[in-house]
Amino acid sequence: MAVNAAEAAPQNAAFSTTKWSRAWQNHAPGYLFLLPWLIGFIGLTVGPMITSLYLSFTDFDLLTPAQWIGTANYERMFTNDRNFAAAMRVTFTFVLFSVPLKLAFALAIAMLLNRGMKGLPLYRALFYLPSLLGASVAIAILWRQIFAGDGLVNQFLSIFGIVGPSWISNPNYSLWTLIILSIWQFGSPMIIFLAGLRQIPQDMYEAASLDGAGKWRQFWKITLPLLTPVVFFNAIIQTINAFQSFTPAFIISNGTGSPINSTLFYALYLYNEAFSFFRMGYASALAWFLLFLIACFTAFSFLTSKYWVHYDD
Template sequence: MTTRSYGETMQTAPKERASVQSTWRRLWAANGPGYLFLLPWFIGFFGLTVGPILSSFYLSFTDFNLLNPPKWVGMANYARIFTADPKFVQSMRVTFFFVVFSVPLKLAFALGVALLLNRGMKGLPLYRAVFYLPSLLGASVAIAVLWRQLFAGDGLVNDFLAIFGIQGPSWISNPRFSLWTLIVLSIWQFGSPMIIFLAGLRQIPQDMYEAASLDGASKWRMFWKITLPLLTPVVFFNAIIQTIEAFKSFTPAFIISGGTGNPINSTLFYTLYLYQEAFGFFRMGYASALAWILLAIVALFTAFSFLTSKYWVHYDD
């Protein structure tokens, strides 16, 4: 075993430091400009995403009204949500009803339109743009206001029904129909999944249809045995995205119901109830707990979808 004297150590230390500094300079020269360009994204990600998420998690265990400092209450907010909050139960019922009906109907309608467009009609880019437009405008305040006017008691829908002698109700103020008007609005925003379905249909080999046609298979049988199985990855993707968007739906319910969820809370979406608690009653701690419950619901749904996808989603084979 060899040992170095104190003098030798003092002589080699500057060389080691110089080597480390040279290594850092090379790394900075290679990667430094890239990190500088990414710096605005890092600031936004940690300052506007990670930071608020962690703050919301802490506030969910506090009593906070924006005016006074947060007061730690432990699990009291969550206990009240699950045991003493009837509006939470109603908002969950409304939201799940909306998700269960709007997502399958939207996907079915989008797939039907994609199948029509995939037949090679003329002016396909124009049709794609026209059908995609509602997805760009559907979540806007202006469209929600327009939808409220269409389905009002003296709106255009009832004027159209009056031509046939039918007296329609005030769709948005009748609890039997108010939520369905929002479901129809959601279905109308079918452009985004339709474009994805159309891209998936273009990837299916045409020789499979030709072989099935030679075997005497009908169009309906080819759809169930070729198109739909090969399209299941796209169906899976669209189902995940559209379900998450449905859980987050807020603007149409807020505008059409005037921010109250009326009539009789029939349009009280979960996000609308969360908004009321946060900015109507300034119960920020309670609203944070509601937000984390919504996050848990979406996460559980997504995890369940991925776990069950192996039984019905087919990749290549």
Template sequence: MTAPTDATTVREAVPASAAPRRFTVRGPGRERRRRRRDRAGYLFLLPWFIGMLFTIVPFFASLYLAFTDYNLLNDPKWIGLENFAEMFRDENLHQALKVTFIYSFVSVPLSLAAALGVAMVLNRGIRALPVYRAVFYLPSLLGASVAVVLLWRYIFGLDGIVNGFLGWFGIDGPAWTSDPDYALTTLIILHVWTFGSPMVIFLAGLRQIPAMYYEAAAVDGASKWRRFRSITLPLLSPIIFFNLIQSLIASFQTFTQGFVMNNGGGGPANSTLFYNLYLYQQGFNQFHMGYASAMAWTLLVIIAAFTALTFFTAKYWVHYDN
């Protein structure tokens, strides 16, 4: 491999296969090295440590509240596990779990696949790429302003443009937002539509893959699919992993979409009652902040379990360069 003439080159700096990955010094200097190593790490994490104070205090305050009866206005009363016992009896909570699980397990794979697919197409080198990239990202920029809510109504209304479109084919479209059989589907469609954020991350990740791999593969005559399987997927796997974890966490915590759908009610017929929406109703509409905190920590455990599972499987499919 030849370096460009004017580049600074470190040739054969480290034999790649035998490069020492960690400090592996033995003997009396070891302890001192470790301490120095720790100090460097902690220095980098210093802002984060200070920041944790802002996070951890409210964090444990809410953990305490999970074991209390707290209505926001009076002092919290310790009631032990009562909130958690109530969660077993609360049918709305079970509905909320169901809605959230369906939403997460359908919309996360769909939107990630869409994001990766579009990112691959856009990464291949195409004229007017910046324009396409910006356009595909547009729906993700909108946030949840009042204007966007009106837009949804206009698109998915009984006589909205989706049904107008279906009408051309003689299909009588449903009430997308007010029929309990369709409302969640509508939200999933909307979620997939805003695949812009994972797409941007995939795009950035794809550009991290050294072009030489593809060039070498092209020389070897590898097919497109083969190049995708053997180069793109493994080298992109840390980014796929990130997007997967991130999307999972975000989708378990979906709030805005459900909130906007029915002015915060979770309707029609609780078909879009997301876990976080129900938690919010309990905390801020019904002043059951103790119960809401218990719900929050339960969700944390659920998300942590799925994240841990993903981390556990990661060693089989996520490749870091070491």
């Protein structure tokens, strides 16, 4: 038996080598086509992430070698940084108001377009256009001019004898101008809502009408429950985007988050720490905490989705 086992071992090894050789020959073309993406993924995503994780535990100013300081950056973040607290407050306020209002507005427009009106492709393209342009520098500059002291909004209010404030430089209104800008970029979730509405069977509405259900009751009992997977997807995507919002706040506040930190978004504060004050180690710690926040929100959303998201099964 021992001899037979000894003789079988080389045969098994040869069979295993032949098996892996055949598998490599079958899959080699696929791996070769994936190679450019793999190089980019490792070099431009995984590599910088690992580097930033290391830098978050160092004191690094881009000019001198990084010095290991342990968890000092994270301790400073939670115990001795008022700007961090201000950035968290502004960002959570922005997310709390902009995301639900954007989704509600997008759903309302999608339901309006779902009625089969003439020229639907044109309206759909026009409504989607703000999502393409809203994050650009040009739109942020235009938005700053519209809400300036002598901007278009105050000129319109002056027709009715109302003297409007300088919305951008007033800390009571500056954040709300950015929330309005975010709501205006409703095109992307609107398109997704419209696709979801097209998948709802019309015979369900007909049956509900025969039972005496009005439009409002049909919305709450048919449209919204069947649309919850789409609502869930849009909520996840838009919330992640809101946490990462940067360009409008940077342009409108001239990169400072003024007035009185009322537009100091988290991403803007991270940028200033990294490239204005050259505290790259601390900025890396801020970036990883932002990743942690988004991961916690996403995990919480998936854990609670079973209570309100309804699928076909």
